[in-house]
Amino acid sequence: MKTSTPSSSIEDYVKVIYSFTEWQDKPITSTQLAQRLGVANSSVSEMVRKLKDQGLVLHKPYSAITLTPQGVRLALSMVRRHRLIETYLVKDLGYSWDEVHDEAEQLEHAVSDTFIERLAARLGNPSRDPHGDPIPAADGTVRMPSAHRMIELDDGHTGRITRISDENPELLRYLAAEKISLDADVEVRGRKPFGGALVVRIGSPGTSRDVDLADEVASALWIHSDSAHPGCRMAGL
Incomplete structure (x- = not known):
């Protein structure tokens, strides 16, 4: 059976959930997730139910949202894409570090895994993006600075x-x-x-x-x- 490719919305959700907890231990709430994504609370509730059905998050009513191991793997894949693209935009295309986030948001859903790995090789497999956030390795390893x-x-x-x-x-x-x-x-x-x-x-x-x-x-x-x-x-x- 062929596994369906996650939608860009699902990819965005798991990436934001992961990023919120990357530098802190406190999990994200539905309200905070809605604020980060700029959507209504009702939209978040509907998407979180879908993420839970797909085994990507754990969530109970009125509680915080956490990623499952499957959700973490998808999130790290998207974080890797996003940060490699940001790094390329700054290093090779002359973008300033305040311009790259929105551009990377668009590109990360459009390129293939092959493109990302070739981009990583071209950049010398960098360990961090222009803002200092760690770039996950292809195997899911993340080196977090203390x-x-x-x-x-x-x-x-x-x-x-x-x-x-x-x-x-x-x-x-x-x-x-x-x-x-x-x-x-x-x-x-x-x-x-x-x-x-x-x-x-x-x-x-x-x-x-x-x-x-x-x-x-x-x-x-x-x-x-x-x-x-x-x-x-x-x-x-």
Whole structure:
């Protein structure tokens, strides 16, 4: 019996469910899923029932939504496609990092598995996309860096920027204008008085500078300590 190919809507749903929990342990709710996809709650409820019937998610009424091992495998396949395409758009076609998400959303459903694997080979099998998110390997392996949100770090913490959330294109443009990018050395200096901005020193010794970051910006930056080691997990585990 031939297995039917999942629809683009199903692919989008499992990818969003996976992405929501990639950097945190808290599962996604139906309301949060609707917000992320820009659809009505009723549409989410109908699709979640379909995903459950196909063995892709686990869900009970009024509870969070989690992927089954089968759902994780499909999600990782789509995440791999999306992030490889984003990487290609930035590296080879000159897109800026705030432009690639919507473009990749369109292309990821249209290309074949063969195209994706040839694209990966052309790019040198990169381990992360332009925003620092890990690119799953073809076998479902994901190497997650040990990193924490900048806003959660204590004063004096040092490390480097290993991931920048791509949820807000305007924030990405702001960071680009401020010359804040992946792999930049950082040191958390402390807060300005009365709940003010977080002061962060960015750059190597001799070229570093202090910048004031609003909480929204500090929440979008993930910092990796050089002493930490990346984790590794497999699809479905």
